[in-house]
Every structure is written in C-alpha cells, then in structure tokens.
Amino acid sequence: MASQEIQAPRWLDYLFHRHPRAELRAWGRRLRYFRFCKAIGGHANDGDQLLAALRYADPADLRQLLMQLDLPVAAVGSVKIFPSAGQVTLAGERVFVWVRTAPVPQLEISIVDLDNLYEVTGARRGRRRSGRDDTSSL
Numbered sequence: 001m002a003s004q005e006i007q008a009p010r011w012l013d014y015l016f017h018r019h020p021r022a023e024l025r026a027w028g029r030r031l032r033y034f035r036f037c038k039a040i041g042g043h044a045n046d047g048d049q050l051l052a053a054l055r056y057a058d059p060a061d062l063r064q065l066l067m068q069l070d071l072p073v074a075a076v077g078s079v080k081i082f083p084s085a086g087q088v089t090l091a092g093e094r095v096f097v098w099v100r101t102a103p104v105p106q107l108e109i110s111i112v113d114l115d116n117l118y119e120v121t122g123a124r125r126g127r128r129r130s131g132r133d134d135t136s137s138l
Contacts, residue, residue, distance in 0.1 A: 014041065018048070018119050034111065036120060047118035050111040055104060062099065065107055071097065 015038055016024070027036050034050040056062040066073050071088055087096050096110040113120060 014038075034109075039118065047112055047116075048120045050120055052109045054107045054109070056107060057105070062105070062107065 019027075019036075024036060031050070033052040033054075035052075037049050037051045039046045039048050054065060056065050063073060069090060071090065087094060089095075090097075090109065093111060094114060096112070098108045098110070100106050100108060111120075
C-alpha cells in the first residue's frame, strides 16, 4: 500500500473507527507476544484479531514449541505432527492456531471474540480490568 493511501482520511477513519490511536498505542506497549491486526475488510469476511507469530526452524523445533505450549501433537506413524489449523484451548482461552511454512515457518496464534468475530472487544480483554494483561499467560 502506497504511503499516500495510508495517510488518506478514509483509511485513517477505517483504522481508528473502533479503537482510537491512544488505545492501540497502549495495547502495543502492553502486549508482550500479541499484536493487534486490523481486518482487511470488504469482501474478505475477516475480522480484527490479536495475533502472535512464533518462528520455528524445522519440524523438530515446531514439535518442541507445541509441547512447550501444551498444544496437542498427534502421532502419525513415527512422526509427531500438529494439524495445520484449528481451534484449541491455550492457557484457558479458545484460540485459533495455524502452522505456516511460507513465507517463513511460523506458528500463528490468533485470539478473536467468539461472540463478535469481526472486532477485538472488551469481552476478550476482560482480564485487563483486574490489572492483568489477558495474554500474559499465553
């Protein structure tokens, strides 16, 4: 996206429609592993999300990462694998997990509000009210 397009009022209205700049800046400083990702929108039928991307070097490294996160690793023959995508419980939260191989090998963990898949809401950030970041245990 060209620099001029990013500064266009329409883009800025879209970007900060639900969450003002100050709130997004605060999230950026407070979130340790996750970042806020604005939906592409339009016909993509996607939603805003909190996303963590954890790189892995090879299948053995991925297996180790999955085991550290206590995510299910299925045995297929003598090889242990993880489904390429799915919804799992991680640190008591329902999250979506994808194993990506391109452009870089990474495990992506996405948090969305299951009651409203199109935006990150206060319901997903509920633990913050008690002074604790809702992703600190992830």
